[in-house]
Amino acid sequence: MQTKIRVENLNFYYGNFQALKNISMEIYENKITALIGPSGCGKSTFIKSINRMYDLIDGAVAKGSISFDEIEILDKNTDVVELRKRIGMVFQKPNPFPKSITENVLYGVKRHGDVPKIEWLALLESSLKKASLFSEVEHKLNQSAFSLSGGQQQRLCIARTLATKPEVLLMDEPTSALDPIATAKIEELLEELKKEYTVIIVTHSMQQAARISDYTGFFLNGELIEFGLTKTLFSTPKDKRTEDYITGRFG
C-alpha cells in the first residue's frame, strides 16, 4: 500500500480563525478515503488545502506540510496550475460551464494543449464512459450542459475532471444535491474509478462513507479525531466522540 499524499501538522487559518488544527494523515494510492464530521468541522477546508483552492480566498493561510509524490503542495513556488491538473476536484453542486457537453469535457485539454487534436474525440468518449454518462448523451454532445439533469451534470463534471487525466480526485459532497438513483450511479462509478485514481471524498452520509470507502477520517471542530480503516472505524471506534457521531448521538 502506497502513500499518495502525506499530510503533516497541517494548520489552516481564515484570517484569525483557525479552521484546521494540527492534522496529520496519509492518503493511500488507489483507495477511497472518506472524510466525515459535522457541518463546519473543516472537511471542505481540508480538501481545498490539497489542491490549493484556498489561494482564491483572501486571508486564507495553510501551515505545515502536504507532500504529494515529490512535490510539497504548500510550498509557495509550487505550480498550482500543474498541481490542479494532477489533483482534480468535483464540487458539491454541479458546476458545468455554460458550454456544450463536448466543450465541457474537452475544456482542460484545449487549455493545456498536451493532447494532440486527433485524440480529442477518443478522450471525449472515454471520459464520458468512465463517468458512465456516455450512453445518455452520445446523441446530444453539442447541446448545452445546462440541458442535463442535476445528476447528469455532476457526472459531466466528473468526466470533465477525468479528461485532464488526474492522479487524485477530490470530491466535496458530490452527491448531496442528487436524488438516490443518481447517487447510486455515482457510488458505483467510484468503485470503478479507484482502480485508476486515488479518491478523497467528503460526505455527510455515514452510510455512504461505510459503503464506498476504504479509509475514513472523522473531523470535529478542525481536528482529526480518528483515522483508520473504514471497517474498523465504524465497528470499533477508538474515540468516544467518533462513537457518538457514528451512532448519531450528536452532530
Add this chain to the structure above:
Amino acid sequence: MTKKKKRWLEEKSIEWVLIMVSVISILTTVGIVMTLFYESYEFFTVVSIKEFFTTLRWAPVFDPPSFGVLPLLSGTFLIAFLSSFISLPLGLGSAIYLSEFASKKARKIIKPILELLAGIPSIVYGFFALTFITPIIRSVLPDTSIYNALSASIAVGIMTLPMVASLSEDAMMAVPDSIRQGAYALGSTKLEVAIHVIVPAAFSGIGASFMLAISRAVGETMIVAIAAGQTPTFTLNPLESVQTMTGFMVNMALGDIQQGSIEFKTVFVVGALLFLVTLVMNFIAKFVIQKNREVY
C-alpha cells in the same frame, strides 16, 4: 368607510396615477415619432427617395440644393466604427481586469473613477478632442484637417469606454463563482478563466454593452459637432472633416431656418433616419442577447 374599502381606494388611485404616467410617456414618444414621419413624408413629396438615398452630395441650404444623405450616413458610421476600436477592446479589457484580476481594494478605487468618467458632459470631450487630440494627430500627420473624424472618434471612444467597462464588468461579476472555481480546479490560469469561461458566460451582457456603446456613438452630438467639422463628405478617410446626422441637425437647429421650408424638413427626415438606424441596432442587440442568454 371601512378600513378595507379605504385600502382598496388607495390601491386603485395609485394604480390610476401610474397608468396615467405611462400613458403620458407613451403618447409623447408616439407624438415625436409621428412628427418625424409626417415631416419626412412632406419632405419626400419634394425630394425623391432615390435622390435622397443614392446621390452623394448633401447641400440642402445651397442653391441649387442637393439632398443625398449618404455623406451624413457615412460620417455617422465612420465615427461609430472608429470609436468602437477604442471603446470595445479597452472597455472589455478594463472589465476583465476589474472582475478577474483586480484586488478588492483596486476595484474600490477604479470603479468610481470609471463612473465619474461616464458622467463628464460630452461637450467637454468635444473641446478635449479639438484642443488636445487634434493637435497630437496633426503633429504626427500634418495633412490632417483641423476638423477631422479621427479626433472625434477617439473622443467618442473614450466617452463610451466607461459604459462598456461598467456594464461588462457587471455581467462578468454575475457569473457564479462556482463556475470560476470549476475552471481553476481544472488547472486554468487567471487569463484562461477570464477569456475561455467568464467572457463567454457573460457574453449576452457584454454584447449588450457593446451595442449600447455603438448606439451612443451613433447618437453622439456635441463631440462630433465640435471636433469632426461640418463638411458632409462621402469618405472613409478618418483624417478628413465629415458631418454626421446629429452634427447636421444641431447645425441646422442653430441657424435660422424658416419653419415649413424644405431645409426645415431635412432636419426631420435626417432625424427619422437616425431613429430607424438606432431602432434596427437595438433590435439586433436584443436578438443577439436573447440567443446567448444563460440563466443561472
